[in-house]
Amino acid sequence: MSNQRKRNFQIEAFKQRVVVDPKYADKTWKILEHAIHEIYNHNASGLSFEELYRNAYNMVLHKFGEKLYTGLVTTMTFHLKEICKSIEEAQGGAFLELLNRKWNDHNKALQMIRDILMYMDRTYVPSLKKTHVHELGLHLWRDSVLHSSKVQTRLLDTLLDLVHKERTGEVIDRVLMRNVIKMFMDLGESVYQEDFEKPFLEASAEFYKVESQGFIESCDCGDYLKKAEKPLTEEVERVAHYLDAKSEAKITSVVEREMIANHVQRLVHMENSGLVNMLLNDKYEDMGRMYSLFRRVSNGLVTVRDVMTLHLREMGKQLVTDPEKSKDPVEFVQRLLDERDKYDKIINLAFSNDKTFQNALNSSFEYFLNLNTRSPEFISLFVDDKLRKGLKGVGEEDVDLILDKVMMLFRYLQEKDVFEKYYKQHLAKRLLSGKTVSDDAERNLIVKLKTECGYQFTSKLEGMFTDMKTSHDTLLGFYNSHPELSEGPTLVVQVLTTGSWPTQPTVQCNLPAEVSVLCEKFRSYYLGTHTGRRLSWQTNMGTADIKAVFGKSQRHELNVSTFQMCVLMLFNNSDRLSYKEIEQATEIPASDLKRCLQSMACVKGKNVLRKEPMSKDIGEEDSFIVNDRFTSKFYKVKIGTVVAQKETEPEKQETRQRVEEDRKPQIEAAIVRIMKSRRVLDHNNIIAEVIKQLQSRFLANPTEIKKRIESLIERDFLERDSTDRKLYRYLA
Amino acid sequence: MRRSSTKKKSAESVATDLFRSASSKASTKEMDRIDQLFNQYANRSSNLIDPEGIEKLCSNLDVSHTDIRILMLAWKMKAEKQGYFTNEEWRRALKALRADTLNKLKKALPELEKEVRRPTNFADFYAYAFNYCLTEEKQKSIDIETICQLLEIVMGSTFRAQVDYFVEYLKIQNDYKVINMDQWMGLYRFCNEISFPDMGNYNPELAWPLILDNFVEWIAEKRA
Numbered sequence: 001m002s003n004q005r006k007r008n009f010q011i012e013a014f015k016q017r018v019v020v021d022p023k024y025a026d027k028t029w030k031i032l033e034h035a036i037h038e039i040y041n042h043n044a045s046g047l048s049f050e051e052l053y054r055n056a057y058n059m060v061l062h063k064f065g066e067k068l069y070t071g072l073v074t075t076m077t078f079h080l081k082e083i084c085k086s087i088e089e090a091q092g093g094a095f096l097e098l099l100n101r102k103w104n105d106h107n108k109a110l111q112m113i114r115d116i117l118m119y120m121d122r123t124y125v126p127s128l129k130k131t132h133v134h135e136l137g138l139h140l141w142r143d144s145v146l147h148s149s150k151v152q153t154r155l156l157d158t159l160l161d162l163v164h165k166e167r168t169g170e171v172i173d174r175v176l177m178r179n180v181i182k183m184f185m186d187l188g189e190s191v192y193q194e195d196f197e198k199p200f201l202e203a204s205a206e207f208y209k210v211e212s213q214g215f216i217e218s219c220d221c222g223d224y225l226k227k228a229e230k231p232l233t234e235e236v237e238r239v240a241h242y243l244d245a246k247s248e249a250k251i252t253s254v255v256e257r258e259m260i261a262n263h264v265q266r267l268v269h270m271e272n273s274g275l276v277n278m279l280l281n282d283k284y285e286d287m288g289r290m291y292s293l294f295r296r297v298s299n300g301l302v303t304v305r306d307v308m309t310l311h312l313r314e315m316g317k318q319l320v321t322d323p324e325k326s327k328d329p330v331e332f333v334q335r336l337l338d339e340r341d342k343y344d345k346i347i348n349l350a351f352s353n354d355k356t357f358q359n360a361l362n363s364s365f366e367y368f369l370n371l372n373t374r375s376p377e378f379i380s381l382f383v384d385d386k387l388r389k390g391l392k393g394v395g396e397e398d399v400d401l402i403l404d405k406v407m408m409l410f411r412y413l414q415e416k417d418v419f420e421k422y423y424k425q426h427l428a429k430r431l432l433s434g435k436t437v438s439d440d441a442e443r444n445l446i447v448k449l450k451t452e453c454g455y456q457f458t459s460k461l462e463g464m465f466t467d468m469k470t471s472h473d474t475l476l477g478f479y480n481s482h483p484e485l486s487e488g489p490t491l492v493v494q495v496l497t498t499g500s501w502p503t504q505p506t507v508q509c510n511l512p513a514e515v516s517v518l519c520e521k522f523r524s525y526y527l528g529t530h531t532g533r534r535l536s537w538q539t540n541m542g543t544a545d546i547k548a549v550f551g552k553s554q555r556h557e558l559n560v561s562t563f564q565m566c567v568l569m570l571f572n573n574s575d576r577l578s579y580k581e582i583e584q585a586t587e588i589p590a591s592d593l594k595r596c597l598q599s600m601a602c603v604k605g606k607n608v609l610r611k612e613p614m615s616k617d618i619g620e621e622d623s624f625i626v627n628d629r630f631t632s633k634f635y636k637v638k639i640g641t642v643v644a645q646k647e648t649e650p651e652k653q654e655t656r657q658r659v660e661e662d663r664k665p666q667i668e669a670a671i672v673r674i675m676k677s678r679r680v681l682d683h684n685n686i687i688a689e690v691i692k693q694l695q696s697r698f699l700a701n702p703t704e705i706k707k708r709i710e711s712l713i714e715r716d717f718l719e720r721d722s723t724d725r726k727l728y729r730y731l732a
Numbered sequence: 733m734r735r736s737s738t739k740k741k742s743a744e745s746v747a748t749d750l751f752r753s754a755s756s757k758a759s760t761k762e763m764d765r766i767d768q769l770f771n772q773y774a775n776r777s778s779n780l781i782d783p784e785g786i787e788k789l790c791s792n793l794d795v796s797h798t799d800i801r802i803l804m805l806a807w808k809m810k811a812e813k814q815g816y817f818t819n820e821e822w823r824r825a826l827k828a829l830r831a832d833t834l835n836k837l838k839k840a841l842p843e844l845e846k847e848v849r850r851p852t853n854f855a856d857f858y859a860y861a862f863n864y865c866l867t868e869e870k871q872k873s874i875d876i877e878t879i880c881q882l883l884e885i886v887m888g889s890t891f892r893a894q895v896d897y898f899v900e901y902l903k904i905q906n907d908y909k910v911i912n913m914d915q916w917m918g919l920y921r922f923c924n925e926i927s928f929p930d931m932g933n934y935n936p937e938l939a940w941p942l943i944l945d946n947f948v949e950w951i952a953e954k955r956a
Contacts, residue, residue, distance in 0.1 A: 683939035706942045714872060714912045725921065726939050 025064040028055045029071050035116065036072070039109045040079045049116065057119045065124030072117065076137065080106070080144035088150045096158055099151070100176060103141070103183050110137035142187050146195065155180075159196065160203045166238070167207060178242035185244050197247055201254055204235075208258035216263055220273035222286040228259045228293060261297040268307050275307050279346065287350035301356070309360045312343070316368030326374065333382035337405050340365065366412040374652075376419035379409055383445065384426040391437050399441050407448050414699045417666075418659050420457060425502045427461060431468055432494060432541060453696060463500030471495045478525050491518045495526065495535070507540040509562075509588045512569035515544075539563065540592065548608070551628040558608065559638045563588050563596045568608070571626050578623045594618040599640040605632065606639045663698060667708045670694055675718060675730040682726045763823065765832035770822045781817040793838050800885050801841050804848045807860045814864050855920065861886050862916045873910035876902050883919075891923040901947050908943055915941045 035052050038044055059068045083102045090098045114121060114133040121133045131139065145151055159180065162172045184192040208231065215227050235255055239248040267290075268275045278287045294300030319325060319339070325332055343361050351357045369375050383406055391399050413419055430436050443465070450458040471494040478493075479485060511519065523535055542562035546569075549555050560568065566586045570577055577585075583593055597618050601611040610627040611618070670693045675681060681689075686709065687702050694700045709728065712718045721727035773785035781789070790797040808828060809821035829844060831837035848857050861882060865874050874882070880899045887895050898919065902908075908915075918941040926934050929951065936945045 684937065703942065703945075706945075710912075710914060710941055713914050720914065720939065728939070 024062070025059065025067055028059050028064070029067055031055050032059075032068070032116070033071060033075055036075045036079075036109075036113060039112050040105075042105075044112060052116045053118070056117050060120045060124050065120055065128070068117070068120055069124065069130060072113070072133070073136070073140070076113075076140050077144055080140055084145045084148050084151060087145065088148070088154075095154065096176060096180060099145075099155065100179050100183075102145075103180075106137070106141055110134060113137070138187050142191060146187070146191075152195070156195065156199055160200065163200070163238075164203070164207065167234070174241050181242050181244070192244060197244070197250070200243075200247075201250055204251060205254050205258055208255055209262075212259045212263060216266060221267050221270045221275075221278070221290075222273060222283065224263075224267060225286060225289045225293060229289065231255045231259060256296045260293050260300065264294060264297065264300055264303050268303055275304060276311050279308065279311060279343075282342070282346065284346065284349045287346065288352075291351050291354075301354070305357055305360050308357070309364050312361065312364035313367055315339075316364060317371055320368055320372040320375065326372070326378075329374075329378035329381040330385045332378050333406075333409070336365075336369070336409060340405070340408065362412070365409075366414075369409065369412045370414045373415075373656075376413055376415050377422045377652075377655075379406065379413070380419055380422035380426050382406065383423070384430065387430060387437055387441060387445075388435050389437060391441055396440070399438070400444065403441070403445050403448060406445075407452060410449075411452065415659075416453065416457075417662065417697045418656075420697075421502075421655060421659055421662075424461065424464075427464060428502050431464060433543065460500045463497060467496050467500060468494060474526065477529075478522055481525065482521060485518070485521070489514055489518060491515075491522060493522055496538075504538060504541065506536045506538060507589060507592070508537075509539045509566055510586050511537075511539070511562075512566060514569075515565075539566075550608075550626070550630045554631060555635070556630075556632060557636045559636065560600075561596065561640055563592055564600060564640060567593075567596060567600070571609075576623055576625045579618065579620050582624070596640070597622075597624065601627075603639075606637065608637075608639065663700070663704070664708060666694060666697070667700055667705055668712060670700075671705070671708060671712060672717060675728065679730050680721070680727055682724075683728070684726075686728065762832045763827070766823055766826045767819070769826070769832065769834065769837075770819055774819070779819060781822065783815040786815065786817070792834055793841070795841070798881075798885060800889070801845055803861055803864070803885060804844050804857065805841075806864060807848065807857050808844060811864070814867055858886060858920050859913070859917065862913055873912040874916075875910050876908070879911045879916070887920075887923060891928075894923045894928050897929070897951060898947060901950055905943075905946065905950070907946065911943075915943050918944055 032052060032055055035047050038047055056068060059065065083106070087095065087099050087102060110133070114137070117133055124130070125132055130136075146155070159177070162177060166172045181192075181196060184196045211231075212228070215224050219227060232252065232255055235251045236248060239245065239251060243251075270277075275287070275290070277283075278290070290304065291301070294304055316339070319335065320332075325335065340361075347353060347357045347361060372378075386402065386406075391402070394402070410416070410419065427442075430442075436442055446458050446461055446465075449461075474495060475491075475493055485491075510516075519537060526535060527533065539562045544560055544562060544565035546558045546560060546565060547555070548558055548568075558568070563586070566588065567582055570582060570585055574581075579593075579597070582597070583590070586593070588596065594617075597609070597611070599606065601607055601609040601618075601624060602616055607627055608630050609624045612623050612625075667690060670690045671686065674686060674689045674693070687705050690705050691700045691702075709718065713720065713728075716731055718728050719731055721729055770781070773781045773789050775782045775785060786802070787797055790799070790802060795801055805825060806817070809817060809825040811817055811821045826832065826837065829837065829840040831840045847853060862874065865878055865882060866872070880902060883895050883899060902911075922934075922940070922944055931948055931951070934940075934948055936948065
């Protein structure tokens, strides 16, 4: 189609507007204005919704939206200012009520007005980006009423005062509170926060600051904690009743800060009632309360844990370094176990089994247990005592429990190899004297040690058990093949494999004829079945049962050591013997002989011999005769068993030296192992690696490691790098 | 084409030949004199200069037989056995020093000392001194007393204080009865690197031989 054509079809706009009464807008507005007045005066019933709506609609349609809107603002503001005045004039308690009522009225009015002006709200307002009617109504309320200088402060003060009253025990109108505070919330989050919440939190902080100060001056720790719990629940309840839910976290943290966080140090360290006192007196409830309260604040639990750790370490240190307590090793260990049980229970019941507290407990024990260098020895002695008699009659499960507790202490030891040495010695004595209460318990512990430390740790110990069994079988074989020996003294032999048992010096002595004949027969029997082996009799370790007659008719069976047997048998052929004669005949070393004679002549109840002259010590000029007047209640009399004793100083030195010597090859082996795989490594790293590799047995000393490195350099296992002096190189 | 080039020599090559024959004659002559000198001190039957011979040599050279310069001479010779010089070793040193008479040898000593004291040579000389004292087969360490003497000879003039302190320490300590090469070299590094007597830059965490750690500790204790 041609353009010209189009022009012809152009529709022209009306040249004439619909005739609108110039006063139309004013007239319509007047109607609406009047309606608003009526609404605010509670006279809305007489109004026609339909008519008002149409009027508003027409105004907007005829482009008088602006007039309508501004009119609305003006009118509403006018009313609100009136309302504000009336609220200001309210007295006392009526203030809040009136405010609340007027607010409700305003909301109702606003609703109606908005319904009437809905068309404007939906068309004019968005297109000109004005505030919607409802929101406008809220803003106007906020600006005209709430933020009016007289109302604002008075309102806040009234509210805070009511809260304070409630906190001090008075009952307040919670419904009113809720409604008024909801007003804030309805006006917008920032209004709520700025106009109410912030001042509320500040006032609360002040309140609790004063409260807590008062409590802490007058209460002890336990009471304070009880008092501190209450506000927490109270405030949560308050929030639920009349505050915005979002305030809960904030007010809670205010309470936590004022009641707890600010006083953590003072509470924990409170004299006579603080944490240490609670620990000592097992105050589970108080400690539980402390834990749950302090958990809420940062560094609360850290403080508790640190104080507990410090206390533990101090107490532990005193325990282990007190010479009085070290006198009885069994007591020593038992005390440690008891302490551990106590703290375990505390952590369980009061500190909800918190792992960090468990760790603190473990590290403290590890710290002070190793302060006493005799701890490994004492723990072994404790086990020895239990396995000899302590576990008698104890059920299997309880045995397991006790052994597990011992293992716990064992894990804390840094010098596990020292423990191993003592354990071996004590086990040897137990096995050889047949003094074990329960074979199962022994094996149980070996299994636990194996799980903890590996096969190497326990292989020798297991070897000891094997030897015992094998010896038993060998002995049976011996007697079966020598039926003629069933008459005469009975020999019981234990054949010990040298590597497995603790090294003992072999002591020779002259055995009585009857015995040595038997021993020789056994030796040839054994060597007959095991060629290439060598047997040496350990006369310092055996025992003998001898039947003796004292006087005419006192019969007893004496259980004595081998040495003692040798001495006593001499008296079958002589009535009186001098020290020198005994020494010559038996060839027992002097110190052993003196001890042996002393145990038979100078100990009450065991004096099977009489010594002349009578004195406590054995002199080389003494003579001995059988004590015909020996009596004892029991038929069987035990003289001088070999019990595991706490070592004397020189013995301790010797053991320690042997341990040190044993460590040297272990360190060297570790160094060689590490260097073989790394080829080149610097000094500090070698030290660190070696310590790590050996830590399951003992804590390696860096100086000792350095010495071993130098020794290996000398023996051409390692060399220093020619350019970088910190490096070592492995020499294949 | 020159066929008989070999027959006709250039003046230059003639001169070279003359020089060569003269120098070779001279060098043979020199070697003879060196050998002669050797025989003055050597033991007839063993054909070695033995300790007695060395003493005689020292007195002729006007140096004490504990003087470091004799040790330096041994080093120059690369002498293997302490107290003995072989003919080959003798030749080696004196040829290098260009000394075929006693006088020349005497005059060469200061030069030799300078040469040895050069840092590159001294470390080698220091190690050599240790090995020189290992008299037994398979011996790897030297007893304390000999070490003290050796230290005095080798380092006494340059590190007077360190030597005195260290010798005193060696005599009173009980950990070590002998010193090995590793410790010996460690001491050399110590003297060269660590400021004395404050030892501010000594770090025991590094791989210094343990004996030096103990030495440093001992000095610190003495001063406290």
